[in-house]
Amino acid sequence: MDSHRLAPRLLASWQRSRRYGLSPEEMRPVFTGSVDTASLFYECGHEVLRGLRDTLANEAVSMMIADSDGLVLCRVCDDASISRSLDRVHLAPGFSFAERDVGTNGLGLALTDRVPSLVRADEHYCAGLRGYTCAAAPVLDPGTGGLVGSVNLTTWSDSSSKLLLALAQAAAGNTAALMLARGTGRRVPPSPRGEVFRVYADRYHQHDHTHQALSPGWTDAVAAARTASVRGRIVAVVGEPGAGKAALAATARRQTGARERLLSARAPAPGDVAAWLALWAPELGKDSTCVLVSGVDRLPAWAATELARLFDEARRVAGEGAGRLPPFAVTAQRYSAIPDVLRPLVDTVVEVPALRFRPDDILPLARHFAGRHRGPTVTFTPAAARALTSYDWPENVGQLRRVVCEAASRTDVIDTRHLPAEVFTGSSGQLTRLQLLERDEIVRCLTEPGTTVAQAAAKMGMGRATVYRKMARYGIRVPGQRRGAGP
Known part of the structure; x- marks a missing residue:
């Protein structure tokens, strides 16, 4: 043919x-x-x-x-x-x-x-x-x-x-x-349709965590991305979903001191790629504009090829001006997952550590998210703080933001009873709907202020030994929980 x-x-x-x-x-x-x-x-x-x-x-x-x-x-x-x-x-x-x-x-x-x-x-x-x-x-x-x-x-x-x-x-x-x-107990992720890109120029503080006292794991990664950008290198930020890849790339660009507009273009649904490219691609070649394309590993092959053409052209134009920062950056889960046609354009790879590897960041980020959602008056009890820092956060910063914002919507003082059951449970395999209901009810009773295991067992009509077995089965851990005497 x-x-x-x-x-x-x-x-x-x-x-x-x-x-x-x-x-x-x-x-x-x-x-x-x-x-x-x-x-x-x-x-x-x-x-x-x-x-x-x-x-x-x-x-x-x-x-x-x-x-x-x-x-x-x-x-x-x-x-x-x-x-x-x-x-x-x-x-x-x-x-x-x-x-x-x-x-x-x-x-x-x-x-x-x-x-x-x-x-x-x-x-x-x-x-x-x-x-x-x-x-x-x-x-x-x-x-x-x-x-x-x-x-x-x-x-x-x-x-x-x-x-x-x-x-x-x-x-x-x-x-x-x-x-x-x-596969019960699994949340369906939000559809990628809707918002195609955001202009951070006037409201960048929503994503800038530099005012927080964050761990070396985060600050070192930001510094590496900032240094590479200053040297004119194209940066790819990689890491687990929800780890903060786009936030790190944006923070690094702002720390270069450049007065530029930052466009964040998230990978769209496959059927929306043509409209997505047409919407923001004209901005790529403009002065004092950086385009951050998030999730290039999710792009269809033909879209990656077109993106590589646009990026290569923008890079050549940017290279003609002395001292200009690279006009774009990308994010992906892994460098190996970046499409073949885009990989040669990447000069520096910076990895964002997962949140479980930087537990010192959990409370500062939680306070930041609560403050952004409700204001600085929202606080955390010591028990809630221990619960947050004891959890592994498998979905990383995105999960922490969701949990904190949901809790802050209910109260000004976040305690353990305002946190979802997932924060108190370890990995226990796939659960049926009945098991999920049972697990959540056990956590709800155990996180009531001053409640012992014995009191929780009596409230649920179970024996204390049965509650302990179910806690072990579901991996339930409530920091500071008192065992209490039997009824």
């Missing part, structure tokens, strides 16, 4: 396939020999495909799920002829059909661009796949919003493909819904 006749997304995929050094005539998918069948995604995806098989009885359609790396985990198909054909091209469990392994294909493109994708016949990069039409849709983890894999439906290239993509999308949605139902 003439590549010039391809749609823009498919053309970009073909261009990436060439850069990977793949041959259109020879396909060599990577074989691992084993797949993970113990994950929640596999369990739910396989169940959805088995149900879909009944709907597509007597149809020459093969249904697959693949993990986020493109590794085929399972294949469900009742048509022997298409199964034998797919075996010949190794589209089978244990083989990787990521774009970088076999070129443009529906499964790989859905994972790369993180949007539903349909690749027909000769739109495939490798000739061996041109006898098929493939539709695939990504599956997002309902707890974290991260990419966990895809659902792929494959049929013959001369078959009708009108409903194929809709079926793949429905199967992906059903898989995510089933994961949510079985």
Whole structure:
């Protein structure tokens, strides 16, 4: 097929396939020999495909799920002829059909661009796949919003493909819904739609923690980013979700002393990328403007390619002026997760330590968030302070902000009873809804002022030994809790 006749997304995929050094005539998918069948995604995806098989009885359609790396985990198909054909091209469990392994294909493109994708016949990069039409849709983890894999439906290239993509999308949605139902106790993250970027020029103090007495773990990272910026280097700030990557990058830029406007562009939903780029990209080349692009590891491949072009152009323009700061910075969870086309533009990588590694920052940040939310009159009791500093904060600063703001909405003096049960519990695996209710009720009773374990047990109609067993089961720890005598 003439590549010039391809749609823009498919053309970009073909261009990436060439850069990977793949041959259109020879396909060599990577074989691992084993797949993970113990994950929640596999369990739910396989169940959805088995149900879909009944709907597509007597149809020459093969249904697959693949993990986020493109590794085929399972294949469900009742048509022997298409199964034998797919075996010949190794589209089978244990083989990787990521774009970088076999070129443009529906499964790989859905994972790369993180949007539903349909690749027909000769739109495939490798000739061996041109006898098929493939539709695939990504599956997002309902707890974290991260990419966990895809659902792929494959049929013959001369078959009708009108409903194929809709079926793949429905199967992906059903898989995510089933994961949510079985993964109880997990919050669904907010949608990335809505606010595209914020201008920090006039209200930067909302994100500036430099007036707080923070730990060396934070201040050293800020200093490293500031020094790199002053030297004209492009900085990538990496770290766990919610650790404060964007806040650190913004703080470092402000500490350079430059009087500049800072635009923070958060990675949007995949379908909103074109509008997202059009909205802020014109600001990139302006004097005294720095663009901070957060979450570049979540961008579709085609968007990363366009961003690399814009960044490269802005960097060349900025380099023409002596003493100018770099015009942009980026954040990601890991340097290795930054798209290949963006990685060469990064000169310095600065890691933000997770909040559990800098416990001295917890109370200063808590006071900061409470003050921003309600005012400086909000205080913490010693017991609440101990509870906050004793918790590991797996979701980092973002979780701390949410917990503190919710508590500050209820009172001016935050005590343990104003904090959610999650702050008093360790990791205890996935809990059912009934277990969550029981855990939260135990924590509620234990955090009542002056309540002993014995008193809490009597209030709940349990024996004290039973309460201790359940505390151990749920990992409940209430700092300063008195054991008390039995009733």
